[in-house]
Amino acid sequence: MVPKMPPFVKEIEVRGAKYVVREPMNPEEHRDLMEVEKAIWGGECYAETVPYHVSIALQEIGGLVLGIYEKSTNKLIGVLVTFPAIIEGKLALYSHMHGYIEGYRGKGIGLEVKKIQRDYAKSLGVDLIVWTYDPLLALNAWFNIVKLGAIFRRYSPNHYGRMNVFYNVGIETDRVWAEWYIDSERVTKRLSGWKPKSVEYFIKRGAKVVLEASPRTDGLLEPRKVDLGSRSPLVLMEIPNNFTDILSRDKELANKWRRESRRVFTHYLARGYVGFEVVKSNGRFYYVLWRNVLDKILDGEYP
Secondary structure: OOOOOOOOEEEEEEOOEEEEEEOOOOHHHHHHHHHHHHHHHOOOOOOOOOOHHHHHHHHHOOOEEEEEEEOOOOEEEEEEEEEEEEEOOEEEEEEEEEEEOOOOOOOOHHHHHHHHHHHHHHHOOOOEEEEEEOOOOHHHHHHHHHHOOOEEEEEEOOOOOOOOOOOOOOOOOOEEEEEEEOOOHHHHHHHOOOOOOOHHHHHHOOOEEEEEEEEOOOOOEEEEEEOOOOOOOEEEEEEOOOHHHHHHHOHHHHHHHHHHHHHHHHHHHOOOEEEEEEEEEOOEEEEEEEEOOHHHHHOOOOO
């Protein structure tokens, strides 16, 4: 008989506000997670949610299913769904879903919840958590690469096919695979409050810009320069500072961003580059791809 584990409950405090991070206690609370997922990702139906019967099963067999509740009101404001995974023959975790309803984003809650996920992985003897994200979402890129210290080496074109998620309606759902090596020196430094270098820092070290944009008359950024011929070990590629705004205002431009960035990502990742850093310059965002051995990057080596 599979033993039933005691429910996971933890309280966190972020910027003076308290939240309870816990597993659902009954089937109705699992259904509540579906409601909040629908609210977070903007779908008109439940197609983009994790069905309640799946999250119940997942919770019973060693996955991590968490609701994030505002302590003062007991309001459900976020969700984290994590699957067990086998990566290259080793036990890992797959972070399938993590988000917050409007009004609770950008407050630092997500970072604290990812730390809880990391502690859970360590309790299982797991040292790798993976997930996918849209590489054109600049704030997600900043959170995943800069704040958490994840890296990426794999690009998946149109990973989910057609979706109703608000930031993917009318565009192909390309993703990169984030790899979070939770015991590495790199991650330890990032979680301690790492401050990334500047664009100029990398330019001085020979980095070449291989995707660059310029503003149109309506203020939207358009990719104009693509270079697939660089042999520099460091390359910079620009991404939109607000891709969802572009998508809502000009789908043709959004699809151009998808096509041009896909060309650059697939070209350089196939040649051994690693998605290593995100930097900003005058409100514009750039990935730094570095052709280096992964072990050295995880050990904290920096250009």
